[in-house]
Amino acid sequence: MTGFAKPLKIALGLVVIAGLIVIPTNFNRYGLFILSQWAVMTIAAMGLNLTLGYAGQVSLAQGAFVGIGAYAAAIMTTHGWPLPAAIVVAIALSFAVGWVLGYPALRVQHHYLAFVTLAFSTLAFLVFRNESWLTGGIYGISNIPRPHIFGLATNKPLPFYYVCLGSLAIVSLAVWWLIRSPWGRAFMALRENPLRAQSLGIDTRRYTLMAFAIGSALGGVAGALYAPLTQYIDPVPFNLSLSLDLLMMVIVGGAGFFLGPFLGAMIAVLLPEWLRFTEGYYLMLYAVAVMLLLIWSPTGILGILDRYLAERRTKTASALRAVAKSRLETVQ
Amino acid sequence: MGDPILSVHNLVGGYGKMTILNGTTFAVPQATITTIIGPNGAGKSTVFKTIFGLLKLREGKISFAGRDVTNLSQRALLNAGICYVPQGRNIFPELSVRHNIELGGVSAGKGLDLPKRIEAALDLFPALRRKSTQQASTLSGGEQKQLEIARSLLLEPKLVLIDEPSIGLSPLMVQQTFDILKSLRDRGVTILMIEQNARSALEISDIGIVLELGQTRMIDGAKRILKDPRIGQLFLGGAMEDNAA
Numbered sequence: 001m002t003g004f005a006k007p008l009k010i011a012l013g014l015v016v017i018a019g020l021i022v023i024p025t026n027f028n029r030y031g032l033f034i035l036s037q038w039a040v041m042t043i044a045a046m047g048l049n050l051t052l053g054y055a056g057q058v059s060l061a062q063g064a065f066v067g068i069g070a071y072a073a074a075i076m077t078t079h080g081w082p083l084p085a086a087i088v089v090a091i092a093l094s095f096a097v098g099w100v101l102g103y104p105a106l107r108v109q110h111h112y113l114a115f116v117t118l119a120f121s122t123l124a125f126l127v128f129r130n131e132s133w134l135t136g137g138i139y140g141i142s143n144i145p146r147p148h149i150f151g152l153a154t155n156k157p158l159p160f161y162y163v164c165l166g167s168l169a170i171v172s173l174a175v176w177w178l179i180r181s182p183w184g185r186a187f188m189a190l191r192e193n194p195l196r197a198q199s200l201g202i203d204t205r206r207y208t209l210m211a212f213a214i215g216s217a218l219g220g221v222a223g224a225l226y227a228p229l230t231q232y233i234d235p236v237p238f239n240l241s242l243s244l245d246l247l248m249m250v251i252v253g254g255a256g257f258f259l260g261p262f263l264g265a266m267i268a269v270l271l272p273e274w275l276r277f278t279e280g281y282y283l284m285l286y287a288v289a290v291m292l293l294l295i296w297s298p299t300g301i302l303g304i305l306d307r308y309l310a311e312r313r314t315k316t317a318s319a320l321r322a323v324a325k326s327r328l329e330t331v332q
Numbered sequence: 333m334g335d336p337i338l339s340v341h342n343l344v345g346g347y348g349k350m351t352i353l354n355g356t357t358f359a360v361p362q363a364t365i366t367t368i369i370g371p372n373g374a375g376k377s378t379v380f381k382t383i384f385g386l387l388k389l390r391e392g393k394i395s396f397a398g399r400d401v402t403n404l405s406q407r408a409l410l411n412a413g414i415c416y417v418p419q420g421r422n423i424f425p426e427l428s429v430r431h432n433i434e435l436g437g438v439s440a441g442k443g444l445d446l447p448k449r450i451e452a453a454l455d456l457f458p459a460l461r462r463k464s465t466q467q468a469s470t471l472s473g474g475e476q477k478q479l480e481i482a483r484s485l486l487l488e489p490k491l492v493l494i495d496e497p498s499i500g501l502s503p504l505m506v507q508q509t510f511d512i513l514k515s516l517r518d519r520g521v522t523i524l525m526i527e528q529n530a531r532s533a534l535e536i537s538d539i540g541i542v543l544e545l546g547q548t549r550m551i552d553g554a555k556r557i558l559k560d561p562r563i564g565q566l567f568l569g570g571a572m573e574d575n576a577a
Contacts, residue, residue, distance in 0.1 A: 182438050189424055189435055196422045198386060200483070201410040201439025 069223025098216025
């Protein structure tokens with residue numbers, strides 16, 4: 001079964017990737033916008049999943065980092081800089097600010113840390129709104145250009161969707177590598193028990209800061225894609241509710257699971273759209289669906305699958321033990 | 333008995349304003365099992381934390397293999413050859429057995445052949461090899477302790493600080509764990525152990541150290557300590573006197 005499961009997983013993955021490339025060619029402008037938004041929010045949620053799901057550091061500031069990335073990209077690209085350069089600046093800026101934000105985590109944890117990051121989120125929002133010489137204040141920044149990639153314009157929705165999808169693929173590969181590297185294991189050790197981690201020589205201070213910095217940098221990447229996607233930004237989308245939405249994506253998808261953010265972002269971005277046929281009730285239904293899901297499975301959608309697989313493993317192990325025991329009795 | 337591999341001299345330290353260690357001094361000979369015993373609050377675990385740099389010393393000096401290692405980082409101490417197995421369950425339950433062992437090499441430099449070391453560690457613990465892909469939470473208590481020891485051996489330490497290895501284990505598992513420690517000693521690894529189960533621990537030890545109120549009260553051969561009626565009365569529940577009678 002194990003030998004069969006891996007090719008099956010690969011085949012399933014390839015089908016999903018092919019579907020994400022081919023099916024949207026038939027989508028209208030709005031459908032492509034929503035799907036692009038899903039890709040962008042998945043990147044931001046992957047960052048938060050590293051910080052929260054893998055390293056166990058609570059953050060209510062991921063939305064602020066999306067904002068930092070978005071403003072960096074908007075300011076630079078409207079001044080003639082290419083988007084790739086803006087993405088590099090967004091990564092560097094978010095990484096540096098995320099590193100600094102990690103310092104409180106060295107002293108406080110859990111809900112205290114949540115409040116520290118919440119305060120940072122509010123501070124970032126106030127900077128976006130009040131520093132109008134840089135950010136355009138409440139009027140925001142408009143006419144944000146979309147890039148030319150290898151000489152090809154991405155002004156239209158479909159090409160830009162592929163930019164978002166390609167970026168998601170690159171980020172996914174990087175995160176996949178990271179969580180399987182000793183760094184990823186060190187993050188998990190930090191989450192499980194800092195003293196144990198320290199006894200193994202893991203510099204918990206450095207890894208806590210790195211968890212914040214890398215997670216925040218991915219928020220910056222998402223923001224740098226969000227700005228050309230909407231082509232207009234103002235402070236409102238980057239307020240606390242975006243941080244809470246991203247937190248929900250991570251929790252609902254399954255914190256600490258690689259695929260959690262993909263599913264969580266799907267629920268948060270796509271489900272409300274699918275429920276629109278219910279007209280005035282769609283947000284209520286969405287809220288009830290999320291509540292029921294978390295009551296049923298507090299570890300998110302992938303937690304359900306994990307639980308099922310664990311039960312199956314236990315049953316298989318019990319069956320093997322029973323067979324071994326009966327053989328032993330036969331021999332005796 | 334070999335030369336001392338670890339010497340602690342006049343350690344003074346504690347938590348916040350509370351002083352736990354009041355001039356602790358002892359030396360641990362190479363390739364021996366040395367057990368620290370003492371009543372609760374004597375400072376046994378605090379000594380380990382200060383040796384392993386988890387608690388900053390206010391005064392005193394720690395030397396390891398002729399080198400001053402006072403207040404070094406855990407990474408530096410691991411690379412110098414000291415490893416620490418804290419009290420209680422110290423596995424990462426969600427990770428597989430192999431990944432748990434791998435974590436023992438996190439602090440190692442790039443020159444380390446990690447896969448080879450993991451194989452060598454698994455060679456010592458056949459039960460762990462059989463379950464290397466299983467989640468660590470599925471192991472029994474004794475196997476989990478073996479996993480901790482296997483992980484600590486990844487960097488081929490010269491000195492293992494092991495705090496209460498028998499806690500929560502059945503008598504058979506305690507015996508197995510002590511057998512592993514003896515085999516490590518026979519391979520030249522020095523073991524410094526803290527153990528509440530003082531009688532069993534001293535039976536497999538070469539040296540015994542008695543701590544009381546953060547001070548070293550006695551250092552002697554483990555067998556002599558076992559036979560000392562004062563120690564029996566103080567730390568071994570009075571059983572020594574009964575035996576003597």
